[in-house]
Amino acid sequence: MPQTPSRPEKGKTPSKTGLRSNQKQKAQLDRFIPARSGMNFDPATFSFLKENDQAQTADELLSPSKNAEYKNRLAEGLQLAENSSRILAFKKKAPPPPAGHENHIMGLYTNNHGPRPAKKSSRTLPTAPERVLDAPDLVDDYYLNLLDWGSNNSVAIALEAGVYLWNASSGGISTLMQCQEEDEYVTSVSWAADGKHIAVGTSSSIVQIWDADRCKQIRALKGHSARISSLSWNKTTLSSGGKDSLIIHHDVRVREHITAQLRGHALEVCGLKWSPNGQHLASGGNDNRLVVWELGGREPVHTLLGHQAAVKALAWCPFQSNLLASGGGTADRCIKFWNMHTGSLLNSVDTGSQVCALEWNRHEREILSSHGFSQNQLSLWKYPSMAKVGELTGHTARALHMSQSPDGTTVCTAAPDETLRFWNVFAEPAVATKKATSGGKSVLSSITLR
Amino acid sequence: MSFHGSLAQATRNTITLRGSAQLVTEFFGYAVSSILYQRGIYPPESFEQHKKYGLSVMISADHGLVQYMNGVLPQMAEWLQQGELQRLVLVITSQSTKQVLERWTFNIQTEQDALAGKRIEEKPEAAVSAEIQAIIRQITASVTFLPLLSDPCTFDLLVYTTKDSSVPKEWEDSDPRFITKAADVKLRSFTTKVHKVDALVSYRADEED
Numbered sequence A: 001m002p003q004t005p006s007r008p009e010k011g012k013t014p015s016k017t018g019l020r021s022n023q024k025q026k027a028q029l030d031r032f033i034p035a036r037s038g039m040n041f042d043p044a045t046f047s048f049l050k051e052n053d054q055a056q057t058a059d060e061l062l063s064p065s066k067n068a069e070y071k072n073r074l075a076e077g078l079q080l081a082e083n084s085s086r087i088l089a090f091k092k093k094a095p096p097p098p099a100g101h102e103n104h105i106m107g108l109y110t111n112n113h114g115p116r117p118a119k120k121s122s123r124t125l126p127t128a129p130e131r132v133l134d135a136p137d138l139v140d141d142y143y144l145n146l147l148d149w150g151s152n153n154s155v156a157i158a159l160e161a162g163v164y165l166w167n168a169s170s171g172g173i174s175t176l177m178q179c180q181e182e183d184e185y186v187t188s189v190s191w192a193a194d195g196k197h198i199a200v201g202t203s204s205s206i207v208q209i210w211d212a213d214r215c216k217q218i219r220a221l222k223g224h225s226a227r228i229s230s231l232s233w234n235k236t237t238l239s240s241g242g243k244d245s246l247i248i249h250h251d252v253r254v255r256e257h258i259t260a261q262l263r264g265h266a267l268e269v270c271g272l273k274w275s276p277n278g279q280h281l282a283s284g285g286n287d288n289r290l291v292v293w294e295l296g297g298r299e300p301v302h303t304l305l306g307h308q309a310a311v312k313a314l315a316w317c318p319f320q321s322n323l324l325a326s327g328g329g330t331a332d333r334c335i336k337f338w339n340m341h342t343g344s345l346l347n348s349v350d351t352g353s354q355v356c357a358l359e360w361n362r363h364e365r366e367i368l369s370s371h372g373f374s375q376n377q378l379s380l381w382k383y384p385s386m387a388k389v390g391e392l393t394g395h396t397a398r399a400l401h402m403s404q405s406p407d408g409t410t411v412c413t414a415a416p417d418e419t420l421r422f423w424n425v426f427a428e429p430a431v432a433t434k435k436a437t438s439g440g441k442s443v444l445s446s447i448t449l450r
Numbered sequence B: 001m002s003f004h005g006s007l008a009q010a011t012r013n014t015i016t017l018r019g020s021a022q023l024v025t026e027f028f029g030y031a032v033s034s035i036l037y038q039r040g041i042y043p044p045e046s047f048e049q050h051k052k053y054g055l056s057v058m059i060s061a062d063h064g065l066v067q068y069m070n071g072v073l074p075q076m077a078e079w080l081q082q083g084e085l086q087r088l089v090l091v092i093t094s095q096s097t098k099q100v101l102e103r104w105t106f107n108i109q110t111e112q113d114a115l116a117g118k119r120i121e122e123k124p125e126a127a128v129s130a131e132i133q134a135i136i137r138q139i140t141a142s143v144t145f146l147p148l149l150s151d152p153c154t155f156d157l158l159v160y161t162t163k164d165s166s167v168p169k170e171w172e173d174s175d176p177r178f179i180t181k182a183a184d185v186k187l188r189s190f191t192t193k194v195h196k197v198d199a200l201v202s203y204r205a206d207e208e209d
Helices: A016-023 A041-053 A056-060 A064-078 A106-110 A429-438 A442-446 B016-038 B061-080 B125-144
Strands: A085-090 A133-135 A148-151 A154-159 A163-167 A173-178 A187-192 A199-201 A207-211 A215-219 A228-234 A237-242 A248-250 A259-264 A269-274 A280-283 A289-293 A302-304 A311-316 A323-327 A334-339 A343-349 A353-359 A366-372 A378-381 A388-392 A399-403 A410-417 A417-423 B047-052 B053-059 B086-095 B100-110 B153-162 B172-175 B181-191 B193-206
Touching: A016 B125, A041 A259, A041 A269, A085 B061, A148 A187, A148 A334, A148 A388, A148 A399, A154 A187, A173 A199, A173 B016, A199 A228, A199 A259, A199 A399, A207 A237, A228 A280, A237 A269, A237 A280, A248 A269, A289 A442, A311 A353, A311 A366, A323 A353, A334 A353, A366 A399, B016 B047, B016 B053, B016 B061, B016 B086, B016 B100, B016 B125, B016 B153, B016 B193, B053 B061, B053 B125, B061 B086, B061 B153
Parallel strands: A187 A228, A228 A269
Antiparallel strands: A085 B153, A085 B172, A133 A417, A148 A154, A154 A163, A163 A173, A187 A199, A199 A207, A207 A215, A228 A237, A237 A248, A248 A259, A269 A280, A280 A289, A280 A311, A289 A302, A311 A323, A323 A334, A334 A343, A353 A366, A366 A378, A378 A388, A399 A410, A410 A417, B047 B053, B086 B100, B086 B153, B100 B193, B181 B193
16 A cells, blocks of 8 residues: 555544545445445554554554553552552441431522422412392301302302302302201201212202202102112212211112112211212211212212311312321311321311311312301312411301302302302413403402312 | 640740640640531530630530540640641541541651750741731631531541550551541641641531532
C-alpha cells in the first residue's frame, strides 16, 4: 500500500481514501472480503501500518526495565493497590439504631412533598341554604330515614303519614302516598337506582314499592315484625332493616321475595347502605354495632364495635371502594373510618355532637356530616386530614336526614324544625364562581337547583 | 467529652508525632459522630452538643456507641503513631438490604521524616483546627447533596493498614465494601505536617432520582 504512516493523522482514514479513489461510492465489496461494513478497518489499517515503523518502540515498551517502571507508576496512580494494605474492621460492631427509628432528615424531604393541590384549597362555602322548603310534621325520630334524593332529581320526603315528592328540576310537588291505617306513619324512603320506583317502609312493618310516575303502589313486602327503619337498594334487591333487629333482602321481581334474613344486630337497624359496587352491605344498629355483610352472605363479614352509641350515619367512599365512614349518636359523637377489607379502624374524629348523617363529596376529598345538639350544624371535613373546612348553620333542630343531588353538587337536609334546606356545598369552585357572576338572584328565582 | 482521650495541649507551634496522632484520632471521633448525626443514622436525641474547633459539634451519648468508639479509637491512635494507618472508611449500610449506601473515606499520609524522628516543619495548632473546622462544616453541608437515607441504616468503620502492621485480636479482616455506581465528592483536607488527611464521600448515584 502506498500510504505513509503520517497519512492517518490527516483526518481521513487510509483505507477509505484508498477505496474511494478506486471504487468511488460503490458498495465496499470485493471477492476476498465480501462485507467490509462489519469490520473495523480503520484502526486495523492504522496499526498495520504502524507496526513496521514503530517496531522499535514496541520493543522498548515490552522491555523488562520499562515494564517495572510502568508497574510502579500504575501502583502510584492507584495509590493503594489492593495488595498493599490490609483492610480491617472492629469485630464488635456498632449497635444498630433503636427499633422504629426514622431518619429525622426525612422531614426535610417529605414535608414539602404532599399532593399538589389541584385546585385552590380555599373555596367559599355558602353561609346560608340556597333554598328552604317547609316540611311540616316531620317526625323527630333519630332512627328513621325519611329523606332521599333520587336519580330522577326528585326529592322524596316522608312527613308523618305521607310521602311527598319535590321535583328539583321543575319545583313541582306531588303526593306519592298516604298511610291508610290510623297511627300508621312512614319510617323510611329509598329511591331505586332507576329513579322510577321508590320503596317506602312504614310503622306497620310493611315495605311498599311504588311507581313514582303513576303514584301507584306496585308491591307490599312483608317479613318484618316491627317498623322498617332503613332501606337500601342494590339493583333489584331491596334490603330493609327493622326495629325487630332483622335485615331482610327482598328480590322485588319474584313472588317469594325474601331471599335472606340477616341476624347481626340485637336492636333496631337504623342505618343501611349498600356499597357503590354492590358487593358489601353496611348496617348500623341501635346496639352500637356496625356490621358488614357480603353480597349473598348470610353471616357478617365484620362486626365492628367501635361506636358508643347508635350507628345511623353510614357513607361509602365514592373514590376508595373499601372505605366506609360511620357516625355515632349522642353518646359517641365520633365519625369513624373503616377499611372494609380488613375491618380495621382507620381514623376516628370526635365531632362534639351527635352525628345524624354523612355524605361524601364526589368532586373533592371531603365529607359532610350533619349534627344535632347544640349547633344543629353541617360540618365539612377534608379527607383524610379531617381538617374542618367549614360549618353550615341554619337548622334550629337536629339535621336528621341528608341526601345529595344526583349531580353531587347540592345537599338536602331535613330537620324536625320542619324545614328542608338545600345547600350548594359540594359545588365545584369553577361552577360556584360562574353562578356568582351570573347573579344570585337568578339562582334563587330559577327553579333548577343545579 | 465521652470517647476522646484527654488532650490537654497548650498552643504550641510544633506538633509531635504522638500529638499529631492524638489530634487526628480526635478528629476521627468528631467526624464520625458528626456524620452519624447529620445522616440521621441514630436518633438526634441521643447526641449532645460540644464546642470544638470553634463549632458546636454533635457527639453521641449513646452508651453502646460510646463503647464501640472507645474500642476503636485508641487502636487507631496506636496505628497512626506507627505510621501504619493508611485509610479510615465509614461505611453506611442499609439495615434491611445490607447494601452499602454511603462510604466516607479519610486517606491518611504520614510524613516519613516524622516517623524517622527528624524535626519537621512547624504548624500552629490553631491553623490545623481551622482546617478541621472546614471539614466538619462540609460534613454538615453534605446533607444538601447526599441522597436521603430513608431505610434504617447501620455503620461500620474499616481501617486500611499496612500489610506488616500488628493486628490485635479484636480486629478482623474485611472486604473494602465498595459501592457500585458511586458518585464521589471530594471534601477538604487538613494536615498536621505529620499526618495529612484527605476526606472523600461516595454515595450510590443511581438511586438519586
